[in-house]
Amino acid sequence: MSGQQAGVATLARTELFKIASSRRQAVALLAVLVLHVPPMLWGGQDADASWNGLRSRSGLFVAYAVMALGILIVAQEYRYSTAALAFLAVPGRRPVTVAQSLVVAAVGLTISSVLFAAWLTVGVLRYGAAGMHLDRPGQVVAAWAVVVVTVCSAGVLGVGVGTILRGSTAALLALGCCGALEPLLDVTRFRGPVTAPLGVLAWPTSELEMPSLVSAVCWGALALLGALLGVGRDVPS
Amino acid sequence: MHVDRLAKRYGSHHAVRDASFRVHAGTITGFLGPNGSGKTTTLRALLGLVRPTSGQAHVFGRRYRDLDHPARRVGAALGNASHPGRTARDHLLALARPLGVGRNRVEDVLATVGLDAAGDRVTGGFSLGMRGRLALATALLGDPELLVLDEPNSGLDPEGIHWLRSFLRGWAAQGRTALLSSHVLAEVAQTVDHVVIINQGRVVLDAPAAELGAAHGWVEVRSHDAARLAPLLAAEGLAPRRRGADGLALPGGAAELVGQVAARHGIALLELHTHSPDLEEVFFARTRPPTDDEPMHDEPMHDEPESVASARPLPAGTSGRGTGGRRQR
Numbered sequence: 001m002s003g004q005q006a007g008v009a010t011l012a013r014t015e016l017f018k019i020a021s022s023r024r025q026a027v028a029l030l031a032v033l034v035l036h037v038p039p040m041l042w043g044g045q046d047a048d049a050s051w052n053g054l055r056s057r058s059g060l061f062v063a064y065a066v067m068a069l070g071i072l073i074v075a076q077e078y079r080y081s082t083a084a085l086a087f088l089a090v091p092g093r094r095p096v097t098v099a100q101s102l103v104v105a106a107v108g109l110t111i112s113s114v115l116f117a118a119w120l121t122v123g124v125l126r127y128g129a130a131g132m133h134l135d136r137p138g139q140v141v142a143a144w145a146v147v148v149v150t151v152c153s154a155g156v157l158g159v160g161v162g163t164i165l166r167g168s169t170a171a172l173l174a175l176g177c178c179g180a181l182e183p184l185l186d187v188t189r190f191r192g193p194v195t196a197p198l199g200v201l202a203w204p205t206s207e208l209e210m211p212s213l214v215s216a217v218c219w220g221a222l223a224l225l226g227a228l229l230g231v232g233r234d235v236p237s
Numbered sequence: 238m239h240v241d242r243l244a245k246r247y248g249s250h251h252a253v254r255d256a257s258f259r260v261h262a263g264t265i266t267g268f269l270g271p272n273g274s275g276k277t278t279t280l281r282a283l284l285g286l287v288r289p290t291s292g293q294a295h296v297f298g299r300r301y302r303d304l305d306h307p308a309r310r311v312g313a314a315l316g317n318a319s320h321p322g323r324t325a326r327d328h329l330l331a332l333a334r335p336l337g338v339g340r341n342r343v344e345d346v347l348a349t350v351g352l353d354a355a356g357d358r359v360t361g362g363f364s365l366g367m368r369g370r371l372a373l374a375t376a377l378l379g380d381p382e383l384l385v386l387d388e389p390n391s392g393l394d395p396e397g398i399h400w401l402r403s404f405l406r407g408w409a410a411q412g413r414t415a416l417l418s419s420h421v422l423a424e425v426a427q428t429v430d431h432v433v434i435i436n437q438g439r440v441v442l443d444a445p446a447a448e449l450g451a452a453h454g455w456v457e458v459r460s461h462d463a464a465r466l467a468p469l470l471a472a473e474g475l476a477p478r479r480r481g482a483d484g485l486a487l488p489g490g491a492a493e494l495v496g497q498v499a500a501r502h503g504i505a506l507l508e509l510h511t512h513s514p515d516l517e518e519v520f521f522a523r524t525r526p527p528t529d530d531e532p533m534h535d536e537p538m539h540d541e542p543e544s545v546a547s548a549r550p551l552p553a554g555t556s557g558r559g560t561g562g563r564r565q566r
Contacts, residue, residue, distance in 0.1 A: 004305040006335035014334040021327035022320055081318035084286055085375060088313055089335040091285045091302035235286040237277050237316065 005090045011099035012106075019073065019103070029107065032065045036115055040122045047131030050123040052204035054132075058116035059147035060201040063154040066108035067175070067197075070158020074100060075168035084235050093231045097163055101224055104155035112151040116144050143205050146213060150200045153220030157193055160223025164230045193219040238283065238383065238416060243292035244438075245278050252278040254438040255292070260383075260416045260431070265409045267429035267446070267516075268418040271524050275438040276418040277315070280387055284313055296383065308336050312376035313385040317368035317392075321361025325352055325371055328360055329378060336379045346374040351400070365392025373401070384408065386417040390424050402428050426516040436524040449519050454489030458499075459508035466495075466504050473498060489513070 006014075019025045036057070045053070077083035087093050120140070123132040133139045158171075165171045175194050182192035190199025190212045196219060199212025238260035245253040253275040260266045270276045281287040283294040285301040293300070301307050319328045329343040347353045350370040355363070360371060369392045376384055390398055398421075405428050408415055419425045425432075432449065434442040458477075460466055463485050467477045470487065473494060477485040487495060492511050499506050514522070 005307075006337070010335055010337075014331055017327075017334065018320075018323075018331050021324070021331065022322050024322055076320065080320050081316055082320055084281075084315055085318055085332055086335070087286060088284060088311075089308040089332065091307060232288075234288055235281070237281065 005092055005095065008095045008099050008102070011090065011095055012102050015073065015099050015103040016106075019107070022076075025069070025072070028065075029069070029111065032062060032111060033114065035061075036118065040118060047123070047127035050119075050127055051132055052206055054116065054119055054123070055143055055147050055203075055205045056201050057119050059112050059151050060197070062108060062112045062115060063151045063197040063201060066104060066111070066151055066155035067158035068172070069107065070100070070104040070155045070160075071162040071168055071171045071175075072158075073104065074159055074162030075166065075171060078166040078235075079168070081237075087235060094228050097159065097224075097227050097231045100163075101156045101159045101227075104159050105152040108151040108155040109148050112147050113144070116147055146200060146208060150197050150213065150216050153216045154197045156220040157216075157223045160220070160225075160227040161193075163227035164223070191215040193223070238414070239295045239298075240279065240283065241293050241295070243279060243282055243294055244290045245275075245282055245287060246290045251438050253282070253289075253435075256435060256438065256440045257292075258433045258440050258443045260414060262414050263409065263412045264430040265405055265415045265417065265428055266431040266433060267425040268416055268433050268435065269420065269422065269425060269516075269520055270418075270435040271420065274435045274524070276435055277387055279435065280313075280315065280385055280416070280418060284311070284315075284385060286315075306336070306379070308381070309338075309379035310381050311383045311385060312379055312381035313387075314372035314376040314389060315385075315387045317365070317372050318375075319360040319363075319368065319371060322359055324357050324359055325363070325374075326356040328371065329374060332375060333378055338378060338380075342378065342380070346377045349377060349404075350374040366394050366397045369393050369397065373404075382413055384413070384415040384417075386415065388419055389417055390419055390421045398424055422517045422520055432516065432519075434520060434523045441523045442519065446516065449514070449516060454511050454513040456487040456489060456492045456495060456511050457508065458485040458487065458495055458506060459483050460485075460499070460504055460506050462504045465502075466499060469498050469502055469504075470495060483507070 086096050090096050120132055161171045178192055179194035182188040182195040196212050196216035199209045203209055240258050243253055243256045268276055282289045296311055333343050347356050350373050352370050429446050432446050461483055463483045470477045475487050475491055477487050480486050
């Protein structure tokens with residue numbers, strides 16, 4: 001039985017501090033937000049297109065960015081051997097993985113929520129509240145929830161794959177191969193770990209590919225489970 | 238700290254084989270061995286980073302992972318681990334949070350290792366010596382009772398090495414404990430109280446540094462009556478080996494007894510002295526692979542294949558210690 005160690009909340013704050021103090025990661029996350037500004041300012045559409053593009057605009061890019069972030073924050077710990085230092089403080093290790101997953105999910109939630117609110121606001125300003133379904137708040141909340149759940153699942157998947165493979169190159173290569181192969185079969189197209197977020201977020205907001213959403217959540221959960229099982233492996237020098 | 242029959246195998250490669258040793262409280266123990274001998278694997282197994290194939294490694298009587306707040310009791314510096322894009326201060330702050338120590342402690346350890354002026358520099362621009370100091374700062378963060386340092390001299394300049402030696406002496410003077418692996422033998426010799434040597438995954442020596450000379454040295458005797466003296470010494474329980482026509486070699490610590498026996502039987506000694514090897518000689522004697530063409534300088538008087546220092550037990554007051562089946566000269 002493990003002795004007393006830092007709790008997940010403390011570790012989550014630590015992971016947030018690491019992202020904030022690693023300037024490239026912080027800048028990259030800021031860039032994800034800033035890159036949305038030009039299309040918000042200059043994109044001209046009708047009300048239907050604006051509503052139907054809400055999910056993809058606020059979540060699609062973010063989902064893959066957060067997936068990459070999840071891979072990077074774990075893989076860099078191994079690359080620079082700081083994983084060993086983290087595990088010395090928390091020999092149980094699993095709380096570290098849980099904290100990383102929570103933080104990446106929280107980052108995903110924050111960015112996608114900010115973008116969702118921004119795109120929604122732009123739509124309201126251009127096409128009025130009714131054009132963006134504010135008179136049907138259930139639809140707006142559901143759209144936001146789908147975006148957030150998909151983005152968070154993608155982030156957790158990144159943490160899981162990064163923990164299992166312990167290297168950004170290996171993880172990105174593995175996911176790249178998955179992304180290339182998944183569209184080839186009907187059973188994996190928009191159901192696999194890489195294309196499931198695409199199946200949810202690339203569709204119009206008025207449509208929901210439930211199998212893709214379930215797949216995205218399940219892949220995230222499966223990757224996290226694999227990470228929790230695999231994080232106890234030997235830490236190489 | 239107690240390592241008991243520890244073994245670690247990677248596939249068919251045995252990184253550590255049946256290693257056992259102790260690190261006593263209040264001592265600085267040098268953990269020596271050539272590259273690939275199993276030092277780092279042993280330290281990592283001790284710290285719970287590597288799962289042993291068999292055996293166990295305990296710190297303060299428990300597995301590392303079972304200690305409460307282990308990083309506050311055991312400080313470890315395992316290589317130069319830091320994110321190159323993070324400042325030294327942020328690196329330490331990130332590690333301080335899970336330990337529950339505050340910013341003041343971070344400033345303290347930065348000052349202790351002499352990096353206070355470089356605290357806001359990213360570690361990617363640090364020299365090897367600065368990274369070594371940062372690694373030590375990391376180990377000190379939790380104000381631990383025990384330090385485990387893997388090659389702490391690595392990359393340090395002479396001033397840094399001197400500083401580290403002084404630091405470790407001060408550490409020991411506070412009654413604290415340290416285990417440091419190193420291949421810089423001269424530095425270890427000046428720093429440690431106890432020596433553990435590992436080679437090809439096996440612990441081949443575990444002895445107090447102060448006893449190395451006596452335990453691993455040998456006595457050289459020269460006398461025209463060496464042939465008559467040898468059986469007399471053998472009768473006293475020693476194991477003399479012939480060295481040339483008038484020379485004998487005996488285990489370290491036997492000089493007084495040799496003198497007494499020679500005086501008792503009226504044998505004139507031309508030369509009687511104890512050769513005390515330094516740590517470097519012991520290290521290489523223990524870790525150098527045997528060579529087929531190694532010259533044999535002496536002829537055994539008995540069926541004793543070991544080196545002079547590994548002879549059968551000496552009489553009381555002249556203790557000897559084996560050197561593991563190598564001829565030392």
